[in-house]
Amino acid sequence: MELDYTVKRSAKRKKLTISVERDRTVVVHAPISASDEAIDKAVQSKRQWIYAKTHHEQKLHELPHPPGKEFVNGESALYLGKHYRIQIVDDETAKVHFGNGFTVPRRQASLRREALREWYLEQAREVILPRIDEQARNLGVQVRLVKIVDNRFRWGSCTPKDAVHINWRLIKAPMSVIDYVIVHELAHLLEENHTPRFWNIVRTHTAAMLKAKTWLKENGQLLEEEV
Template structure:
């Protein structure tokens, strides 16, 4: 069976790597002068590894429920790793209010998921962007931009133009997990590949790196699928 893949070349990249995204896309990250033929040869040599990754029982486990979350009284939602109860209230305000509870306007029932996403995005911009700038300063790097994005299958990314993108869905995770993703992407401004040097950079900034990776392994699918 032929393997379909996307190629992303970069002047800064020193070696070829293959990424399997959570939506099962295969992305080849390659140095700028790598030929299509060379990439095809590498893909052919890694066919068994690719098929094993695509069949990973945890990364691509079947969804335990239909996507989406119903906003009803007594339901709970995650914010910074903790669960808070949902309450529908009579209100003249058409916005979600957080006060140790998620207070949704009863008259906006059909729009409550939209209000929730909007609230998460606002919180992400307020909390993640300043935090990312601080960590960038600590690392001695400078990103072209730091943006909050609506990405369901990637927590973050560092583009070839040095732009850092972070998913707003991370606002459901504990702060040490958010810090891990921020530092992980910023570290790519120093080392493009996941080399031992790269992981040393991340761990030096975040001693809880392994704990954060474990949290994402155990909870990541739930966080990504619910909204």
């Protein structure tokens, strides 16, 4: 069976790595000098590993709720790992407010999901961006650019140009999980691949690494829900 994959070359990259995204696409990150034949040979040598990853239960599992569903009074939404009740209120403002729970203006009836999404994005910028700066200082690395991004299939990424991108949906996860993803991406500035040294770096700077990985594995689908 033919194995489909996408190749992304970079002049800064020295080693070839293969990743399987959460939508089951296979991406090869390769140096500019890597030939098509060398890339294909590397992919073929990893066929068994790629098959296992693309058929992992978490990647095959469908979202528990279909995207686009409306939410109503009494439902809940995640924030920093906890569920909070949603209340639809008569309010002249057009913004979502958060206290002991979420309050959503009734005037946003047709745009409730969009309003909550904007609130999440704002909170992600306020909470996660300073956390990246703090963890970068802890690891002694310099980041050229940090961004909160909208990416359905990756929690974070570190580009060859030393830019760190974090998925805004992580604002729904516990802070320990957010820290794990941040440290994971920053560690790539010290060690490009997932070597034993890489994991030692992550483990040293993330006390709850295994717990955070387990939480993401078990609850990742919840973060992708629209509400």
